[in-house]
Amino acid sequence: MMASDPLHLHAVGDEPLVVAADVRKRFGSVEVLKGISLRVAKGEVLGVIGPSGSGKSTFLRCINQLERIDGGAIFVGGELIGYRRVGDKLHELDDGEIARQRRSIGMVFQRFNLFPHLTVTQNITEGPVQVLRERPAEARDHAHALLERVGLADKRDAYPAELSGGQQQRVAIARTLAMRPKLILFDEPTSALDPELVGEVLTVMRDLAASGMTMIVVTHELGFARDVCQRVAFMDRGQVVEIGDPRQVLAKPTQKRTQDFISMVRK
Amino acid sequence: MTDTVYEISHLTLVPRRHPGRAVGAAVVLGLLAALVYSFAVGQIEWSYVAEFLTVPVILHGLGNTILMAILAMLLGLALGVVFAVMRLSENPVLKYTAIAYVWFFRAVPALLQLLLWFNLALIFPYIGLPGVFSVRTVEVMTPFVAALLGLGIQQGAFTAEVVRAGLLSVDKGQYEAAQSIGMPRLQMLRRIIMPQAMRVIVPPVGNEFIGMVKLTSLASVIQFTDILHSAQNIYYANSRVIELLIVAASWYLVTVTALSLIQMRIERYYAKGVRPVGGNA
Numbered sequence: 050m051m052a053s054d055p056l057h058l059h060a061v062g063d064e065p066l067v068v069a070a071d072v073r074k075r076f077g078s079v080e081v082l083k084g085i086s087l088r089v090a091k092g093e094v095l096g097v098i099g100p101s102g103s104g105k106s107t108f109l110r111c112i113n114q115l116e117r118i119d120g121g122a123i124f125v126g127g128e129l130i131g132y133r134r135v136g137d138k139l140h141e142l143d144d145g146e147i148a149r150q151r152r153s154i155g156m157v158f159q160r161f162n163l164f165p166h167l168t169v170t171q172n173i174t175e176g177p178v179q180v181l182r183e184r185p186a187e188a189r190d191h192a193h194a195l196l197e198r199v200g201l202a203d204k205r206d207a208y209p210a211e212l213s214g215g216q217q218q219r220v221a222i223a224r225t226l227a228m229r230p231k232l233i234l235f236d237e238p239t240s241a242l243d244p245e246l247v248g249e250v251l252t253v254m255r256d257l258a259a260s261g262m263t264m265i266v267v268t269h270e271l272g273f274a275r276d277v278c279q280r281v282a283f284m285d286r287g288q289v290v291e292i293g294d295p296r297q298v299l300a301k302p303t304q305k306r307t308q309d310f311i312s313m314v315r316k
Numbered sequence: 317m318t319d320t321v322y323e324i325s326h327l328t329l330v331p332r333r334h335p336g337r338a339v340g341a342a343v344v345l346g347l348l349a350a351l352v353y354s355f356a357v358g359q360i361e362w363s364y365v366a367e368f369l370t371v372p373v374i375l376h377g378l379g380n381t382i383l384m385a386i387l388a389m390l391l392g393l394a395l396g397v398v399f400a401v402m403r404l405s406e407n408p409v410l411k412y413t414a415i416a417y418v419w420f421f422r423a424v425p426a427l428l429q430l431l432l433w434f435n436l437a438l439i440f441p442y443i444g445l446p447g448v449f450s451v452r453t454v455e456v457m458t459p460f461v462a463a464l465l466g467l468g469i470q471q472g473a474f475t476a477e478v479v480r481a482g483l484l485s486v487d488k489g490q491y492e493a494a495q496s497i498g499m500p501r502l503q504m505l506r507r508i509i510m511p512q513a514m515r516v517i518v519p520p521v522g523n524e525f526i527g528m529v530k531l532t533s534l535a536s537v538i539q540f541t542d543i544l545h546s547a548q549n550i551y552y553a554n555s556r557v558i559e560l561l562i563v564a565a566s567w568y569l570v571t572v573t574a575l576s577l578i579q580m581r582i583e584r585y586y587a588k589g590v591r592p593v594g595g596n597a
Contacts, residue, residue, distance in 0.1 A: 115492055145500050152498030162493035165589045166511045176497035179507055208589035228497055 066091045066126055066232055066263050067112065073120030074107055081107050083287035084121065089232075094264045096278035096295065098271065100310055103284040105267045106159075109234045112265070113156050114147050125154060126231060152180060155225030155233035159240050161217040163209040169196065169220050170205045173227045181228065188227070195223040199253050215246030219253050226257075233257070235266040271314060275299050283307045364559035368550060369566065377546030378567050384463055384542065385529040391468030392528070393521070396475025401505065403480055414476065421473035427534050430466035433457065434538040463535035471528060478520045482513030514586040522579035526572050543567055 067089040074082040081104045089095050097105045110116045112123055114131055123130040130150060132139040142150070164172050173192035177183040183191075196202050199219040209217055218238055225233055235254070239247040251273050258264060258277050268274060274281050275295045282292040283302070291304045302308045368374060403414035421429070436443075437453035444450035486509050494504040536545035547560040 113496055115495065148495070148498045148500040151496055154496070156492075156496035158489060158493065158496075160489055162487075162489035164490065164493070164508055164512075166586075167589065175507065176499070179503060180498045210589055224497070 064091045065089065065124075066093075067265070068124040069108075069112075069121070070123075071121035072108065072111060072118050072123060074104070074111060074116060074118050081287050082111070082118075085284075085287075085289055086121075087282060087289060087292060089263060089265060091231075092261045092263055093280065094258045094262075094266065094278045096274035096281040097265065097267045097284060098269070098274060098281060098310070099284035099290075102286075104287040105284045106236050108284070109156075109236050109265060109267055112232075113151060113154050113234055115156075125150070148180075152176075152228060153231050155228060155230035157218070157221050157225055157233065157235045157238045159237040161209070161214070161221045161241070163217055163221055163224070165209050167208075168205070169201070169207050169209070169212070172209070172220060173224045176224065176228050192223070192227060195226050196220075198226075198256075199223050200249070213246060214242045215249045218242065218250045222250075222253055222257070232263045232265070235264060235268070237267050237269065239268070239270060269314065271299055271311070283310065285310070360558055360562070361556065362559075364556050365562050365566075368556075368560060368563050371550075373546045373550060374543065374563060374567070377541055377543035377564075378571075380540070381529065381532050381542040381544075381567075382571060384460075384467070384532045384535065384540070385525070387464055388467035388471055388532070389525050389528050391464065392471025392475045392524070395469065395472025396477075396479045399472060399476035400479035400483060403476065404483060418473045418476050421470045422477075424470070426467065426470050426531060427537065429470050430463060430535055430538050433466045434459065434462040436462075459535065459538050459540040462538055463532070463540045467528065467531060467535065471524065474524055475521065478517055478524065479513070481520075482515075482517035483509060485516040486512045511586065515583075515590065518579065518583050518586055522575070522582075525579075526575055529571055529575065530568065 065088040067087075069085050069087050072082055072085040073080065085104075085108055087095075097108070099105050107116060111118050112125065112130065117131065122132075128150065129139075131142055131147065133142060133146070134140075163169075164175065167175060170189060170192050173195060174183075174185065174188040177188040177191065178185050193202065193205060196205055199222055201216060201219055201223070204212060204216060204220070209220070212220065222233075222238075238254070239250050242250065247270070251270065254264070254266070254273070255277055266273070266278065278295050280293060281295040281298045283290050283298055283304070283306075285306045291298055291302055291307045298307065299311060302311060399414040399417055402410040403418075405411050405414075424432075434457060436457050440453055442450045443453050443456065483505075490508055490512065491504065494508040499507065532540075532542045533544040536542055536548065539545075541549075543564050547564040551557045551560040
């Protein structure tokens, strides 16, 4: 730990989009997040690596309020997640307010979670039309443009079950982009894919990173973390063990646990 | 002699015989023939069946049966969806109210419930809002209303369990994906979860609907003139018991067949996006 920055609060840029301060989460008697503190600057791509069970997916799910945190605080775009502060009191947000906060945070899941009863285009327009009240025709044009961007213009009328895993994940990314989020969370986006399909999804993510999107990517793809992420956080047993420049963390880790993990993955 | 031994394409293929199948078919066909013959020579005046099949009283009863089945089922579906969602709610009051509803109305026989509703005036001679309006219960609780409430409310208890099974069948990731695009709970249920749950819900609800068509015959005990009640009224007068029961049975067969066809269409609609089992779309 750096003495000048005991909570790992330093970020690459000046303007933090995500601030996590001492985030704690427990499932029953197991404390899965033991005080996570970090910042993600606007436009930054943060990679999160670590062994399974280290809490990295849980942390991501806390940011999107798919899990409720038991301690600490998360801010996105300066706004406290899950609570409204009135004077000295914190009021839990209601269902509608939580839904509103989630709108600006995209999420890409390990198992894609496309809506199987809707076509590719309908999957992408569902949120904009139903939640953001965009006009259907505009949403459709936007969806087709996004499909072009992820290289699936010819699949606009297909159903998810007719697509490969890599294609489904690219549709899922387009669905997230359609909400015009200011932050996208990727929860092991390539872990459920056959090896030959990983590349097409990573290509889309690289393109997204280059366009200036703020991203937090939980991944086992160390190559992607090294090439695309501005910083990498290594998590183990509910804590951020090491965070910093990927060349530093991945190539010359200072912590024993990081060294062990990276040598295990490299084998 | 060398390679010609391996050349078999010029030989004639003799298909395998299935003597068991032929025997089985003969036995079943024989039994069916005996059944048809016995009904043909039995003491049934088929001309009466044809004559009474379309008399106004029977058609009126048929109309009542179909109308009651549809209305009671709609009431059952509405209650079923509401109580299934309540059952999955995190609010303990809603949850346990739903559990109690299902427990009570599944446990008490439908016939008993019909009698209870029909005799509601014995408990509450007048119903209404105190000081606003009040009516005599016997005037409101007609056979039609009593049958609708009795059948619909007990159907709701069964449908609630079917709907709950459907909601639980949808993958957790679908709930999370809907939430992550900012959908509030009710919108998520309506737009994402229910359309997928329907695939699981439709077959058993179709089954329940068919059961409901037949269950309406119970309402004849509270003087509701369904088709069986109409048939009975006729045979009390002319003693053609079997002929009129066959008339009623024929109409039940027609109605249920039509419902099965409708169910198939609905199932096909909700199978959107799902590959059929054992084939390609």
